[in-house]
Amino acid sequence: MGPNVERRPPVMADVARLAGVSHQTVSRVLNDHPNVRAETRTRVMRAIDQLGYRRNLVARALVTKHSRTLGVVSFDTTLYGPASTVYGIEQAARDAGYFVSIVSLRTIDRAGVNDAIGYLAEQGVDGIVVVAPQRSAARALDDLPAGMPAVAVEGWHQGDVSVVSVDQVEGARLATSHLLGLGHETVWHVSGPADWLEAEGRCEGWRAVLTEAGRRVPDLLTGDWSPRSGYQAGKHLAAMAGDVTAVFVANDQMALGLLRAFTEEGVKVPEQISIVGFDDIPESEFFSPPLTTIRQDFGAVGRRSIDVLLRQIESNEPLPHERLVVPPQFVRRGSTTGAR
Amino acid sequence: MGPNVERRPPVMADVARLAGVSHQTVSRVLNDHPNVRAETRTRVMRAIDQLGYRRNLVARALVTKHSRTLGVVSFDTTLYGPASTVYGIEQAARDAGYFVSIVSLRTIDRAGVNDAIGYLAEQGVDGIVVVAPQRSAARALDDLPAGMPAVAVEGWHQGDVSVVSVDQVEGARLATSHLLGLGHETVWHVSGPADWLEAEGRCEGWRAVLTEAGRRVPDLLTGDWSPRSGYQAGKHLAAMAGDVTAVFVANDQMALGLLRAFTEEGVKVPEQISIVGFDDIPESEFFSPPLTTIRQDFGAVGRRSIDVLLRQIESNEPLPHERLVVPPQFVRRGSTTGAR
DNA sequence: CCGGGTTGTGTTAACGCTCACAGTTCTTGC
DNA sequence: GCAAGAACTGTGAGCGTTAACACAACCCGG
Structure with a gap:
């Protein structure tokens, strides 16, 4: 189709050129900035889908220092409990506009959890949820990177981190x-x-x-x-x-x-x-x-933990550490009856 | 501790300054480049853990165009099948040095899968695994972003994408x-x-x-x-x-x-x-x-799909699409016996 | 019809890293 | 002891975006 044989995906500058505006105006359109004339906005929009442009969140994250990605460290997500918890976390995170990067540990120990947290930190996650059901794993939370918002799920911990768990x-x-x-x-x-x-x-x-x-x-x-x-x-x-x-x-x-x-x-x-x-x-x-x-109620646990984590991320000062407890529910069925 | 009250996390330049080398040398140390004198290497290393430096993979991804992150789109990871598949995928990916970003759909339809793929593409994943067990979802693979390596798991598809599944x-x-x-x-x-x-x-x-x-x-x-x-x-x-x-x-x-x-x-x-x-x-x-x-064997499915995907990512030309089939296994137990 | 505020837009400089290339220092053989 | 090459290290640019600021065009009341 004409001389446009560029295989490189389009960037903001390409959109800007096509729409006859500056790249900054494109950025403003993308971020719903109020001060853009309606006519300009539609012109930019048209250019965007004419080129099939998608913004590069990596570049954005580099300058904003926010990746809108949350890290989750868990253990054997094949089991019903962890799987449901992680599912709940992922749903809640996405509803709040965050991605979820998961590290599912094979064996759970302090070193493993630490490594996982380290990887996630390098990757630039905005916060970390650790599903740390074992004492040894929970202790890994003591050496979180300074200033990294975090929350423990199903972990007992009296240290420096908020905990959400079922009672x-x-x-x-x-x-x-x-x-x-x-x-x-x-x-x-x-x-x-x-x-x-x-x-x-x-x-x-x-x-x-x-x-x-x-x-x-x-x-x-x-x-x-x-x-x-x-x-x-x-x-x-x-x-x-x-x-x-x-x-x-x-x-x-x-x-x-x-x-x-x-x-x-x-x-x-x-x-x-x-x-x-x-x-x-x-x-x-x-x-x-x-x-x-x-x-x-694993779903509730997931939602609550994302709540706590996002509050930490979005406030600038360090928040006091919370201990949230989700009540369990008794379900009577046929496997119990009175003694003889 | 002295005048060093900078709260901003250290960057490569800080390490370089402390070690008395250029930022590029630090980069070389971090990437195991051969041509670095042993003495220089240790000096850099010392500076790195003196400052508690962690490299910023976001910045790295921006220039290399590789995030070393794979996207996974799945459906209700609370179920044993999807959960096990995703677990297998995550393990295989991590063994290969990749992160995994998961989107777990509540309802599965073409639009949902498409959105998910779009988000992941913006986020800069190097490739996508779609666990697409439904016909409607599988069809979403037709409009993948051009050039995005992808593989379908448990999806029947005659289109433009490799498929790994149990027979x-x-x-x-x-x-x-x-x-x-x-x-x-x-x-x-x-x-x-x-x-x-x-x-x-x-x-x-x-x-x-x-x-x-x-x-x-x-x-x-x-x-x-x-x-x-x-x-x-x-x-x-x-x-x-x-x-x-x-x-x-x-x-x-x-x-x-x-x-x-x-x-x-x-x-x-x-x-x-x-x-x-x-x-x-x-x-x-x-x-x-x-x-x-x-x-x-969900683990095998996960490993095979990552294999296929990484081969696509690491080769530069588009590869022919494969159809990999993992054999099922019969397990005899007590619920079957001969007819009367 | 002209100053001061609003509204819309453009320009420039980061963000933290790697790449390409340009230097510099060290070997080595004759 | 010196040229030629290998080994090591430094310099500058640029990845694609947003932030900060500068500037132009417009509105309005006096």
């Missing part, structure tokens, strides 16, 4: 009280891995309710969140079926493992043993029996 | 043949939503095997991937339990719904009805009974 202790209390309220003498607990903050919180809530009610606190069983580990715990519990009448399991996947083990061993749920899970994954409602569980 | 047709053939091989007269199918390419492929494979074997092709049932829709299909099938002895369900979540419905209706699996799922989610092994299913 794990309360969730565990809900689960345990429910079981006690049904008349069970005590409640067993299959917890998550020791280093996880969520596992810790759930364990704490469970223990607290039992202690307050003056009940015996049974030995703790520990899994790794996987259905398989729940299955193993289930085999163990089935062997002492007489003693056990109620189990609070730290997540729904492990609860499924328990269910499977109990089925194999001929232990009836809920007739012989009642089970409460945690998370309310989409599958739980269709387990056999449907699982009584504690729902976490 | 859905083959997976469905595996499932259906297994059931037929067990002696079932025919196999029913609960498919995914009509517009989904995966649903289509699975349906096609199922139909093909049945036709080739000269069997009756039963009416198709359609779900929406959710356990609930599987539950509804299950209720329907249970009502005609006499006729139905084998069902191939288009994903594991719906299969769980079927299982639940059958349990409620007193239909025994696999004694009365055999079920095969698709995906092999981590839970499937612990369903009651454990689910026979078709495993998709």
